[in-house]
Amino acid sequence: MWTIKVPCSSANIGPGFDVIGLALSMYLEIHVTIKSDSQPDPSSLNCTVAYTGVGAEDIDLNPSNNLLTRTALYVLRCHNQRTFPVGTHVHIHNPIPLGRGLGSSGAAVVGGVMLGNVCGKLDLDKPRLLDFALMVERHPDNVAAALYGGFVGTYLNELNPEDMARKEVPLAEVLPQPAGGEDTGLVPPIPPNGIGHFRRFDWAKEIKALAIIPDFEVSTAKAREVLPTSYSRKDMIFNLQRLALLTTVLSDSPPNAELIYSAMQDKIHQPYRATLIPGLTDILQSVTPSTHKGLLGICLSGAGPTILALATGNFDAIAETIISRFKQEGITCQWKVLEPAEDGTTCVEEPDK
Numbered sequence: 226m227w228t229i230k231v232p233c234s235s236a237n238i239g240p241g242f243d244v245i246g247l248a249l250s251m252y253l254e255i256h257v258t259i260k261s262d263s264q265p266d267p268s269s270l271n272c273t274v275a276y277t278g279v280g281a282e283d284i285d286l287n288p289s290n291n292l293l294t295r296t297a298l299y300v301l302r303c304h305n306q307r308t309f310p311v312g313t314h315v316h317i318h319n320p321i322p323l324g325r326g327l328g329s330s331g332a333a334v335v336g337g338v339m340l341g342n343v344c345g346k347l348d349l350d351k352p353r354l355l356d357f358a359l360m361v362e363r364h365p366d367n368v369a370a371a372l373y374g375g376f377v378g379t380y381l382n383e384l385n386p387e388d389m390a391r392k393e394v395p396l397a398e399v400l401p402q403p404a405g406g407e408d409t410g411l412v413p414p415i416p417p418n419g420i421g422h423f424r425r426f427d428w429a430k431e432i433k434a435l436a437i438i439p440d441f442e443v444s445t446a447k448a449r450e451v452l453p454t455s456y457s458r459k460d461m462i463f464n465l466q467r468l469a470l471l472t473t474v475l476s477d478s479p480p481n482a483e484l485i486y487s488a489m490q491d492k493i494h495q496p497y498r499a500t501l502i503p504g505l506t507d508i509l510q511s512v513t514p515s516t517h518k519g520l521l522g523i524c525l526s527g528a529g530p531t532i533l534a535l536a537t538g539n540f541d542a543i544a545e546t547i548i549s550r551f552k553q554e555g556i557t558c559q560w561k562v563l564e565p566a567e568d569g570t571t572c573v574e575e576p577d578k
């Protein structure tokens with residue numbers, strides 16, 4: 226039996242759109258058992274799936290449709306294994322809210338790649354696992370943070386023009402088979418080596434991440450559709466100047482609230498996403514280190530709608546202000562204090578129960 230744990234993540238941290246990611250201490254857990262004395266069952270690809278946790282009513286348990294097991298199947302098929310090993314059972318326990326900007330899909334994809342690695346006894350290293358994950362979810366900020374842990378900066382290699390033009394490579398393309406359809410026997414496209422690169426930054430131990438999670442979903446795809454396709458030089462310089470400071474000021478101990486607050490300002494995604502998230506602009510402008518002791522900086526988490534407030538304390542009061550502002554828009558929220566997840570994805574073999 227194996228237990229795979231994948232942290233959630235918050236992408237962007239203000240100005241680092243599609244670049245910066247922070248792995249946080251809420252974990253997708255995948256429990257894998259393989260009973261090899263079972264009967265082969267080609268109709269289920271030899272795999273049964275159970276799911277507990279958030280959004281259970283919406284998650285497809287068919288292993289050829291479920292994002293996590295389908296990603297695992299992609300990895301297996303790239304290694305000429307057409308199905309899961311006979312008698313595979315995957316229990317997914319997921320506390321990461323779906324479509325809220327906390328990297329639920331990145332965690333599922335990274336978990337799926339690790340699942341494929343374990344089931345196929347492939348022994349792939351993390352750089353290669355990153356390549357596979359990026360073929361399915363081309364957001365290195367979430368995916369590298371979830372896989373490696375901590376506070377990371379990432380970039381993608383320049384791909385060929387056709388691949389560059391695609392924002393994401395849908396699983397339907399990497400696994401050339403209609404979901405639930407007949408196995409065509411085709412080998413899916415093998416990822417090039419070294420698609421994505423990352424670098425870990427230090428993080429000051431005093432800084433915690435307060436996540437205020439509204440009770441509605443914003444799909445990443447929708448939150449990218451509202452963004453412009455080009456930006457003014459002025460806005461790009463605004464973000465680059467702040468991003469250049471951000472990675473250093475978040476490692477300074479003790480943290481400097483004034484510097485962090487200004488280094489977390491953004492002009493290239495948050496203002497546009499405010500159209501999807503009532504109250505966002507007001508929250509980002511009105512919750513500051515001068516109004517709330519302990520607050521260091523505030524941003525939209527990933528594609529939203531979660532708000533991420535970095536703070537050293539006073540979490541209740543900061544959360545209460547943001548929750549009451551959302552309440553004026555008829556939106557309820559939950560909140561959690563999270564810490565950087567330093568270890569990233571782990572996979573531990575345990576004796577069968």
Ligand SMILES: Nc1ncnc2c1ncn2[C@@H]1O[C@H](COP(=O)(O)OP(=O)(O)OP(=O)(O)O)[C@@H](O)[C@H]1O
Binds near residue numbers: 367
């Ligand atoms: N554990 C899981 N198992 C299967 N599917 C999942 C799982 N987690 C997420 N998903 C799929 O991913 C979708 C959410 O992905 P989306 O990219 O829109 O948001 P997110 O990853 O939560 O946020 P963000 O990318 O902004 O951090 C869900 O609606 C679901 O289809």
Ligand SMILES: N[C@@H](CCO)C(=O)O
Binds near residue numbers: 237328366448449494
């Ligand atoms: N950087 C991406 C992360 C979403 O997963 C975005 O903000 O759209």
